[in-house]
Amino acid sequence: MKIIKNIIKFGKITPVLLGLIAFSYCGKEKPAEAESSVGSKGIGPVTSVTLGTLDEGMAQKGKQNFETKCSACHKFEEKVVGPALKGVTERRTPEWIMNMILNPMEMTQKDPIAQELLAEHLTQMTFQNVQESEAREILEYLRKMDKK
Amino acid sequence: MILIGLGYGCKGGAATAALASDAAKRVYVAPGEKDEVYAFLSGGFSGQMSVYGIPSTRLFKIIPVFSVFPENGYGYDEETKNMLRTTNGYVPWDDSHHIEASMTDGKQDGRWLFMNANNSPRLARIDLRSFETKEIIEIPNSAGNHASPFATENTEYLMAATRFSVPIPQASVPIENFSKGDFKGTVSMVKVDPKSGRLSIELQILVPGFDYDLSHCGKGKSHDWCFFTSYNSEQAYKMIEVGASKNDKDYILAFNWVRAKQCLDQGKASNFGGEYYRNYLPENQPAISEKLSGVKMLQPKDCPGVMYYMPTPKSPHGTDVDPTGEYIVGGGKLATVIPVHSFSKLMDVKDKPEHRSGMIMDIPILKYESTLAGEVKKPCLGPLHTEFDGKGYAYTSCFVSSEVVKWELGTWEVEQHLPAYYSVGHLSIVGGSSKDPYGKYLIALNKITKDRYLPVGMELPQSAQLYDISGGKAELLSDFPTVGEPHYSQMIPAKLLMDKAAKIYPLEENKHPYAIKNEKDARVVREGNTVRVYMTQIRSHFKPDTIEVRSGDTVFFHVTNLEQDFDIPHGFAVGGAPEMPNLLIMPGQTRTFKWKAPKPGIYPFYCTDFCSALHQEMQQYIRVLP
Ligand SMILES: [Cu+2]
Numbered sequence: 001m002k003i004i005k006n007i008i009k010f011g012k013i014t015p016v017l018l019g020l021i022a023f024s025y026c027g028k029e030k031p032a033e034a035e036s037s038v039g040s041k042g043i044g045p046v047t048s049v050t051l052g053t054l055d056e057g058m059a060q061k062g063k064q065n066f067e068t069k070c071s072a073c074h075k076f077e078e079k080v081v082g083p084a085l086k087g088v089t090e091r092r093t094p095e096w097i098m099n100m101i102l103n104p105m106e107m108t109q110k111d112p113i114a115q116e117l118l119a120e121h122l123t124q125m126t127f128q129n130v131q132e133s134e135a136r137e138i139l140e141y142l143r144k145m146d147k148k
Numbered sequence: 149m150i151l152i153g154l155g156y157g158c159k160g161g162a163a164t165a166a167l168a169s170d171a172a173k174r175v176y177v178a179p180g181e182k183d184e185v186y187a188f189l190s191g192g193f194s195g196q197m198s199v200y201g202i203p204s205t206r207l208f209k210i211i212p213v214f215s216v217f218p219e220n221g222y223g224y225d226e227e228t229k230n231m232l233r234t235t236n237g238y239v240p241w242d243d244s245h246h247i248e249a250s251m252t253d254g255k256q257d258g259r260w261l262f263m264n265a266n267n268s269p270r271l272a273r274i275d276l277r278s279f280e281t282k283e284i285i286e287i288p289n290s291a292g293n294h295a296s297p298f299a300t301e302n303t304e305y306l307m308a309a310t311r312f313s314v315p316i317p318q319a320s321v322p323i324e325n326f327s328k329g330d331f332k333g334t335v336s337m338v339k340v341d342p343k344s345g346r347l348s349i350e351l352q353i354l355v356p357g358f359d360y361d362l363s364h365c366g367k368g369k370s371h372d373w374c375f376f377t378s379y380n381s382e383q384a385y386k387m388i389e390v391g392a393s394k395n396d397k398d399y400i401l402a403f404n405w406v407r408a409k410q411c412l413d414q415g416k417a418s419n420f421g422g423e424y425y426r427n428y429l430p431e432n433q434p435a436i437s438e439k440l441s442g443v444k445m446l447q448p449k450d451c452p453g454v455m456y457y458m459p460t461p462k463s464p465h466g467t468d469v470d471p472t473g474e475y476i477v478g479g480g481k482l483a484t485v486i487p488v489h490s491f492s493k494l495m496d497v498k499d500k501p502e503h504r505s506g507m508i509m510d511i512p513i514l515k516y517e518s519t520l521a522g523e524v525k526k527p528c529l530g531p532l533h534t535e536f537d538g539k540g541y542a543y544t545s546c547f548v549s550s551e552v553v554k555w556e557l558g559t560w561e562v563e564q565h566l567p568a569y570y571s572v573g574h575l576s577i578v579g580g581s582s583k584d585p586y587g588k589y590l591i592a593l594n595k596i597t598k599d600r601y602l603p604v605g606m607e608l609p610q611s612a613q614l615y616d617i618s619g620g621k622a623e624l625l626s627d628f629p630t631v632g633e634p635h636y637s638q639m640i641p642a643k644l645l646m647d648k649a650a651k652i653y654p655l656e657e658n659k660h661p662y663a664i665k666n667e668k669d670a671r672v673v674r675e676g677n678t679v680r681v682y683m684t685q686i687r688s689h690f691k692p693d694t695i696e697v698r699s700g701d702t703v704f705f706h707v708t709n710l711e712q713d714f715d716i717p718h719g720f721a722v723g724g725a726p727e728m729p730n731l732l733i734m735p736g737q738t739r740t741f742k743w744k745a746p747k748p749g750i751y752p753f754y755c756t757d758f759c760s761a762l763h764q765e766m767q768q769y770i771r772v773l774p
Contacts (some may be wrong), residue, residue: 013575045207053247066667068655069655069712071667071668103291122762123687123688123760123761123762124760126687126711127713129655129713148667
């Protein structure tokens, strides 16, 4: 039932997505729009994040939340259910990462990178009832892991 | 023909049910739009409660209450099976009749619903955030809990009275002793904690051995009182159909619950036996089942002024109090009038000897005319139950002539006959039993459905009919099949409930003793021949994903759904498990599947609620070793 819901929403979306479907199901080329979105802040409540030097306390809180709410699907070194997260803070903007945590449904419907990731991994990322401040802490933990 | 001859206005039966000309438009709720009202219908012999949207009459949900529900595991898993414990053991079914909505100042407040079980006397509380059954209490010293659960104005108490009088305390006496007064009834005052909703039996009152049928409590000026109908004042015990229909009048029992509480506080009630269970389901934890013993019992003779009998023609069913609290409408199912008692007159005459015609068990019987406000003459055949629209009109269901009559309070004139098909029992108006009816919709809850729908074998679904009562004349809009017998209903405006409906169980608040909140903690722990599997679920996998146990082990799968996303439960089912059905585990919830490991082999387990593109991959194996 839920997957049908997703597909219906899928069907409604922009040509970007149609291109993406064509790509994922027919092996055609990647739509150009996806490329142009690199550096994007994504879609969601977070429009601007200022990063300082790594905050160990925040990262520690982020780790706890990550383990409860994210680690069932994400590892750092290998793809499990979702993509491997090693280097994610270098690949994506901080805003994009937080929006993906806070607003995964709309992101996979409208954001070209998220759409592409859904086509690759085929499991809708779940919203885990994470508050914005908690998402910021998780981001800090991801930064810390990338600095290792 | 006979009806016309008798001068009743209706021509009877489904053939004349005129449909509003634009009915389809008025019940149409476009895709994505929401209904205006929630209708909660009791399921009668199904033991459950069903939730419909009005005006679309779409079925949204069945809430398991008194009967097991294999669809989601209610009554089977380690968390909910204790909800169905009684002094007779585990009773996985009941016969549920009336639904009451919690009220504050006589108005629906959207916190809880209550429903009775007639067979094994019980009362349930359903939480209106989660739409789940949270508490079930057994009623001791009762046989057949029918006249319940009717709430006082601020939900201080729920009333519960005995349908089948029996010896109290129970004893094996000759059945013919019924007519010698050896059988009794009880009225129970079940206290509702205003914060938590927790239920407790505060007091019982021993009453004469009639059959107590229905009740409603007062409001406004009649706040202190509740009214109970009784039939079989003849105390017949053979061929009751005939024997209990002899007296021209039976009684409405007027009960002053504030006075009863006063007498309790003054020490006038005595300790009495009676064992009962109270089963409570804390938020996301296993149900706590307590066996309690003994009640406080009050005898009417020790508490003058606590009860009065108002004679009421004839074998009355409904006793319904209008929104002002002044009128108490009887539904004499064998009567040719609808009698209406006046609360003010009752207050005026109750303690004047010249207005009394006798006593039963020290309860004064008042004269019929002394409390009568008026009679609706020749309304229909078999008037049963009345609801109010808040605009000065009452609607009474008529079982025998299959119709609803609309009449005016005060003039007692019939305004309209609305044909119903077939054999209508209770009615429900949105907020119609409260102080403040919303008044727009009326549903008639019908017992029989002959020729309305495609035939499906010998039994047809029971049904309900929806009318619009907002204009001058009530109009039929639609009809719909129901789940089980739609015995009574409460309808609540959607705006009171929809925004506070729960979406998830927050993981951080999960206090289940066997919850794990992290896939890292997933593990299998052996304690002798018992194996505990601490398991997680998230789209689209389980952890641990492969399990080994030994044949004969008792295995507890404590499954926590790690999702925190609205509307993403996961299922849990094990191949060939003879004692357990499916479990549906809500986001953030922990539930336990108990499994006796069978003969050696490989047994699959899997998710049953289609959850994601990889749902079909949400499957794993248990190996059973010799
Ligand atoms: Cu699943």
